[in-house]
Structure formats: C-alpha cells, structure tokens
Amino acid sequence: MSYQYRLDFKVRDYECDLQGIVNNAVYQNYLEHCRHEFLLARGVDFAALAREGINLVVVRAELDYTRSLTSQDEFYIGLNFSMLDRIRFVFEQSVIRQSDNALCLDAKIIATALNQRGRPSIPEGLIAQLSHRQEQ
Numbered sequence: 001m002s003y004q005y006r007l008d009f010k011v012r013d014y015e016c017d018l019q020g021i022v023n024n025a026v027y028q029n030y031l032e033h034c035r036h037e038f039l040l041a042r043g044v045d046f047a048a049l050a051r052e053g054i055n056l057v058v059v060r061a062e063l064d065y066t067r068s069l070t071s072q073d074e075f076y077i078g079l080n081f082s083m084l085d086r087i088r089f090v091f092e093q094s095v096i097r098q099s100d101n102a103l104c105l106d107a108k109i110i111a112t113a114l115n116q117r118g119r120p121s122i123p124e125g126l127i128a129q130l131s132h133r134q135e136q
Helices: 024-041 046-051 126-131
Strands: 005-010 055-065 074-083 089-097 102-114
Touching: 005 024, 024 046, 024 055, 024 074, 024 089, 024 102, 046 055, 074 126
Parallel strands: none
Antiparallel strands: 005 074, 055 102, 074 089, 089 102
16 A cells, blocks of 8 residues: 555654553554654644644544554554545544554544644645655
C-alpha cells in the first residue's frame, strides 16, 4: 500500500505491559506522534496554530488491533489524509511490523479544527497543504 507519509519507530521496553506486548494505549501515542510529524513535514506547526487560537482536535478514533508488537520490534506507521466533509478530516493510519510486514493496527482518526470560539473552522489553505500527495 502507498502512503502520503511514513514514520519509522522502534518499541521501547517500558511501552510493554506484563504480557510482554505493547500496551494498547501506547498505540495512541504512536499514532499522534506520526500525525504531528506529518503536519510538520507539510509545513503546519501544530503548536503555532494553538498559539493563534486554532486547535486541531480528534473527534473520533477507531482502532482495530490485529497483531501485537513486542519489545525492540521495528515498525512504521503509514498515514493517508483526506477530507470527510467540509469541517472534518480523516487520518487513516496503519502500524506495520517491519520484520514480516505484518499489519498490527489499522486506525481511522477523525479530526477538525476549532477556532477561538470553539467552533469548527478550517483555516484557509490548511487542507491544500495536507492533501498534497507525496508518496513515501
């Protein structure tokens, strides 16, 4: 599968639970870090937007776990961005273990931008910046 963006990771020991697998909540951190790096790669500074009163927020997260990662596993997250409607956008993300190219998690993250009044409002030009297809 091709992705608009890809980010490599390696599981750290402290991310695993008593079963020796990555704790389910840790995957949320991986996914969020990938989204933030994607934004930066597209010239969108998440922190600068927040200082301007524009907050990018997750409104729904759907995660389908298929295989477990364990300590020291190398993996990557592939990300594709698209618009869901005029005020919501979607990050489709996959966690892929590199040793066997196994899908470990599929995620669909729905987000929006909120203005200073807390109302959905997509900043001008943001979608064009994020939609540019630059496959990795």
